[in-house]
Structures are given as structure tokens and as C-alpha cells.
Amino acid sequence: MDNDSVIKVRGLTAIIDDQVILSNVSFHANSGDVTVILGSSGAGKTVLLKHLLGLYPSAPEAVRVMGVNPSHLGEGEEKHFYTQLGVFYQNGALLNSLTVGENVALPLQQHTDLPDEMIERLVKLKLSLVNLEGTYNMLPSSLSGGMLKRAALARAIIMDPPILFCDEPGSGLDPVSLASLDNLILNLQRLLGITVIMITHEVSSIFRVADRIIFIDQGRVIFEGTLDEAIISENKPLKEFFRKGRGE
Ligand SMILES: Nc1ncnc2c1ncn2[C@@H]1O[C@H](COP(=O)(O)OP(=O)(O)OP(=O)(O)O)[C@@H](O)[C@H]1O
Ligand SMILES: [Mg+2]
Structure with a gap:
């Protein structure tokens, strides 16, 4: 794992109303990258984001964001964490x-x-x-x-903030507005050095912005790697996701 990881998730499982929503999820996100979390509707992306934000409790070592677990912060730490x-x-x-x-x-x-x-x-x-x-x-x-x-x-x-989390930032936008929003997010990353974690199921956005990709399917990480690795990957669900997203 890269020492430069701003986010490390190790063996995160989330059970809501007796349903397993996330199952043994592990991945990392590097400082300065745009990391895209992708997956179909209901895959568990927003639930994962809520764990990264400390809105759901997690085991101390399961989630680290900038070195701390956001669901185990003291009162003083909380203010500092959320302003970041x-x-x-x-x-x-x-x-x-x-x-x-x-x-x-x-x-x-x-x-x-x-x-x-x-x-x-x-x-x-x-x-x-x-x-x-x-x-x-x-x-x-x-x-x-x-x-x-x-x-x-x-x-x-x-x-x-050093980290920007975006949950489906382009939802509801036409393709031209979506592309300009993506370019804006890329500019912010490049100009301000912001680390971006973007959740999306827009394949066109992924190709525009992603440095690394975490693909979630039914609560499991089934691919983690760079955009280039994803493009040539033989991972079937990932290939299918890209194929459908391109309207093929
Ligand atoms: N508060 C909750 N109570 C019960 N079930 C929930 C709750 N939040 C999410 N879920 C369930 O967890 C699963 C994953 O939901 P989540 O919102 O993370 O999906 P998603 O990947 O973000 O989908 P979308 O792309 O549609 O936003 C779904 O089956 C959803 O019904
Ligand atoms: Mg969602």
C-alpha cells in the first residue's frame, strides 16, 4: 500500500437492518489523485461514503481518513476533521x-x-x-x-479542504454540462492540489477524471487499480459496466 494514502479501508463490513450492505471492503486512495468509486445503483457506494465521513460507526482500524477513524473522534478532533x-x-x-x-x-x-x-x-x-x-x-x-x-x-x-468527496456530482446533467463539471473538478484538483474521491456511474466521467478506480459490486470491491489497468482489465463485471456505459 502507498504510504501516501489519505484513505485506507481494511475489511469494512456494514450491516443495516440485518442486510449485509458492504462485505469485507478494502481499498486505498492516494493523496492528490482523483479516485473514482463506481458501481451500479444500490451497490453500496453512498453507504461506503457515509462510513468515510463517520456517519456510520466502523471498527477502529477498518476506516482511516487522513490517519484517523472518523467515527471515533473526540470532540476537539471532530471540528478539525470536518473542516478538512x-x-x-x-x-x-x-x-x-x-x-x-x-x-x-x-x-x-x-x-x-x-x-x-x-x-x-x-x-x-x-x-x-x-x-x-x-x-x-x-x-x-x-x-x-x-x-x-x-x-x-x-x-x-x-x-x-484537502479532500473533496463528490457523490454523483453529475446526476441529472446533460452530457455537455456533465463534461464541464468534470473539467472543473479536474481543474480544482490540479490548481488547488485537492484529493478527490468521486462516486459515479457515468462512464464518460470516469474516462475524463479518474486516476484510480474502485469498482463496487453488491457491496464488494471487485476491482481496484489505475484507469489504464481498468481499461485493459479482463474483469468481466467491469468490462460489462464500461460496455453498457458506452451504450454498446
Ligand atoms: N439507511 C438505510 N437503511 C436500510 N437500507 C439502506 C440504507 N441506506 C442504504 N441502504 C441499502 O443499502 C444498499 C446500498 O445503498 P447505497 O445508497 O449505498 O447505493 P448506491 O451504490 O449509492 O446507489 P445509487 O447509485 O443509486 O446512489 C441499497 O440496497 C440500499 O437499499
Ligand atoms: Mg448513492
Whole structure:
């Protein structure tokens, strides 16, 4: 295993309502990479993400994110841990009663004592990074689906997190908006050095962004490797997944 792993999962099993959702899952993600967790609907991807975020309990050594198990943090550690993560949730919506600027500013207001002018400057900087200049005073209801996704991305990176988790960031987008969102995420990884963990079942996204791939099928990791290794892999379910995703 790479010493540079920011995430290490070893023998993680998750049972919810007597159902085995994750079975002896092991993998790692390297610092600075875009690691894609892929798999069909219901495979267990979001449940896995929730374990990485400490929303479900896990055995102390089963999950390590930046060297700690997020479900075993003391009170002081918790605040530090969560300010280090950006999370872009599946269907993660902005609050409609707040402007785009206020939505993006929320984490800064909750976790820092920065003055309002500084917060406004940081928010505008992040909005420009996601190509949303000029939306600061707009309400979310006046943005397109692709713009909403980018605003949610700006909110996820407002605290300059070393790790960004994205759960199906492109869901519901047309192919052009999906490609531009992927490119934006790649730019953030390259410009800001963010380690990205992206859950998706969009094959086109995987080819655009992935450095490494973790393929989950019915709660088990059935492939772990680089994108190049995945492309030439003889792993049947993986080949089938790529084939279907290309519409063949
Ligand atoms: N809170 C819960 N209670 C009971 N079952 C759950 C719960 N959360 C998830 N599951 C079950 O766990 C399995 C995996 O769900 P999960 O949400 O991780 O799938 P997924 O891979 O993220 O799928 P999708 O691509 O559709 O988002 C599913 O069978 C789901 O019904
Ligand atoms: Mg999911």
C-alpha cells in the first residue's frame, strides 16, 4: 500500500437492518489523485461514503481518513476533521431562501470568525473558480441545473479542504454540462492540489477524471487499480459496466 494514502479501508463490513450492505471492503486512495468509486445503483457506494465521513460507526482500524477513524473522534478532533473535508452530496441542494453567495458562505460562517468583508471576498473568489461570477446576489431558483451543481461545488471547497468527496456530482446533467463539471473538478484538483474521491456511474466521467478506480459490486470491491489497468482489465463485471456505459 502507498504510504501516501489519505484513505485506507481494511475489511469494512456494514450491516443495516440485518442486510449485509458492504462485505469485507478494502481499498486505498492516494493523496492528490482523483479516485473514482463506481458501481451500479444500490451497490453500496453512498453507504461506503457515509462510513468515510463517520456517519456510520466502523471498527477502529477498518476506516482511516487522513490517519484517523472518523467515527471515533473526540470532540476537539471532530471540528478539525470536518473542516478538512469538502462534501458534494448526491442531490445536495442549496437553501432556496438564501442567495447563492449566502449559501456558499455558510461553512465559513459556521466554522470561522472571519469578518463579513473577508467572507464576501472568499465567496466571490470561489464563485469565479467555478465560473459563476455575477451570481452572488442571485437566488438558487434562478440558476440552471448545471449552475446549481457548480454553486454546490463552490460551497464544498469554500474552506479549502484537502479532500473533496463528490457523490454523483453529475446526476441529472446533460452530457455537455456533465463534461464541464468534470473539467472543473479536474481543474480544482490540479490548481488547488485537492484529493478527490468521486462516486459515479457515468462512464464518460470516469474516462475524463479518474486516476484510480474502485469498482463496487453488491457491496464488494471487485476491482481496484489505475484507469489504464481498468481499461485493459479482463474483469468481466467491469468490462460489462464500461460496455453498457458506452451504450454498446
Ligand atoms: N439507511 C438505510 N437503511 C436500510 N437500507 C439502506 C440504507 N441506506 C442504504 N441502504 C441499502 O443499502 C444498499 C446500498 O445503498 P447505497 O445508497 O449505498 O447505493 P448506491 O451504490 O449509492 O446507489 P445509487 O447509485 O443509486 O446512489 C441499497 O440496497 C440500499 O437499499
Ligand atoms: Mg448513492
